[in-house]
Amino acid sequence: MSEQSQIKYSKIGVLSLAHMLNDLYSNYLPQLVPFLIILSPNFTVTRAAILVSAFTITSSMVQPFFGYYLDRQGKRWLVYVGTLWMAIMLSLTGIVQNYVVLVILAALAGLGTAAFHPQASTMVNVLSGDRKAVLLSGFIAFGNFGFALSPLLLVPLFQTYGLHATLVTVIPGILVAILLLFFAPRNNVLKGNSVPLSEVLSSLKSSSRELLAIIGVIAVRSLAYTSMLTLLPLYLKSQNLSNIAASHLVTIMLATGAIGGVIGGFISDYYGRKRLIVGSLLLSTPLFFGFLLTEGTLSTIFLALAGAALLSSFSVTIVAAQEAIPNNKALASGLTMGFAGGLGGLAVIVIGRIGDIWGLTSAITITFILPLVAGVIALFMKSHPAARSERLAAR
Template identity: 35%
Template sequence: MAKGKVWTFSVTHMINDLVTTGIVPALLPLYQKAFHLTYTQTGLIVLASYITSSVMQPLFGAWTDRKPMVWMLPFGVFISVTGLALTGWAPTYEWVLFLIAVSGLGSGIFHPEASRGTHYASGNTKGLAQAIFQVGGNSGQALGPLMIPLFLAFTGKEGLLWFSVLAVTAFFLLMRILPWYKEQVQQSLSKRKQQNGKNHWPGVFWLVIVITLRSWCQVGVAAFLPFFFLHQMNMSYSLAELLNFMFLGAGALGTFIGGALSDRVGMKHWLVGSMLIAFPFALLLPYAKGIFAWLVIFLFGFFILSSFALTVVYMQKLLPRNIAMASGLAIGFGVGAGGIGATLMGYMIDLYGVTTILTFISVLPLLAVVFSLLIPSEKKLAS
């Protein structure tokens, strides 16, 4: 494994997701207050980010599988971070939606290329390499909520423009490895005609459903659990976001450990087992209080997101002839499904209250177990 390259992809992934999927859900209460939004309108902000990212990722991946454009790797993350930074100066709700959509578009360009680069640098430890890459993104998501009080206390939302510094940093980090990445892509294209692997589309279908259900769990907790703590348990905003950090931080840890272990115990075994273990903690979410709440949220985040890295590798095994498109589907479709889920759950909150969402989330891991069992195992794919 080319560790230096993998860690470069991981760090830029952290920067990208810190200021997109990490901060966007954390900013929802602030946008709601600033522009007097309903929960449905609030959910649309997440949708604007997630849907542009999700639509772009598999399409861009399929496109670059045929006609690589390696320069889009640094360009994508620059657009992603800059778009979010400019929302700090957005004068209206409509401008927020537009800039968030631009940010999502950049993220959609970045992810399949960065994931493919990680695949090239992984050697024989693909699960571990993807875990390092994905834990960068998950760490960014976890750190996002912690940074919101800092910006509000010292700079206001206009201070989000400072994130443009991170955009430039990520751009130059990726420019340093661009010659290596271009060489790897060219070598891959020359070997493609010799590949004997076949795409397994039924398995792709079932895996996409599992990714969707997992994404709904993630966005449901990250975007709306703080509202539950704020309004149902009378917590402070800072404490509610700290619990959100606990959930996402546990997910980052689970992503790393799950990706590393999947190389040993098998991807399907870990996928089914992690969803099954997450199920009872999902049931306990609405009832956990005090220290018990911290424990439940940590364990739920750890297990529900511990399959994140391995589902990328799994998708690449199901689509051996379309590595970039596989990465776009595994990462991008989950992001888009999360945006759709956020809008749906926001609508449900407007009708039935925030507690309903936690009940909805509680059944999703069990459904994911059922669909995971339908995915062919690695041994069957290799035969």
């Protein structure tokens, strides 16, 4: 292996580590919610959903704008400044008493991850050579593992030391920001793209049907995912599980989801992106209901398999969008990892309201049906030859 390849892999490794921390922070507020409800009887499920949505919306809706800007400029400082900014904002949430200020902090924190994701995913794309799909799947998997670690690390921290312990969670953000400052790729490898806005809009228009289908799939899947992160700990607690036990179950779902994301990337290379996306989403709903209707070890197995199925299409939908508009990869990342996810995050408020009016069981039931809806939407995506088939045909 050449020295250049070694350098590329090391930089991708640093970016993947940073992605793990960023997504750990992205799953920060759902771990805080059960403790806020304990401290304040007025903290309803709807309020919890609004708080999580404030972060999700700003972290997502702004990403396409960052993506368009980065396609033209390529600014490396956004990855470490964004990481540090999010860490500082979230570390203050445990010491805030006013709900409005708490929501504002959540919204401001979301801007940090909105800056990080399009730039970091573009850096990985640039550094990956001819192994873009596999290495992007690895980058995404690190993020999903960060999501999985969040309840495992934060719930015991808050339970043992109280919400003031949020202040110490700024330390990993500082350390990773310093790491990115020294090891993130330099601007000269991010050449930018001076394509006029009119040409970008023309590219979006020509690919609009495919992009709308992909965005629809991601939005509904994101609604399911964010609703589960918000409501599942509350539902498990209503079933007389402790916060620690509930956090372990959520961690299992997210960890198998991270593994499923990597496996899904490989499967899509062999059998095509559409087949993987449709099949995995249609399979998710019965697996989630298997978790809901069984008990003990069998229930945990169903939850683990459901998490793997739900998230197996995560990186695949991003690659599909980048293939739809290949000259604007950061914009594609912003639309998929950002805007589409923000649409789902906004709708979580509706699911939270359902939980307040008709109960958590009704809200969870609707949430478990959503992957099936996303799978149906995915049927409207275009079918492309599998990447492996194209490589074999080119030989």
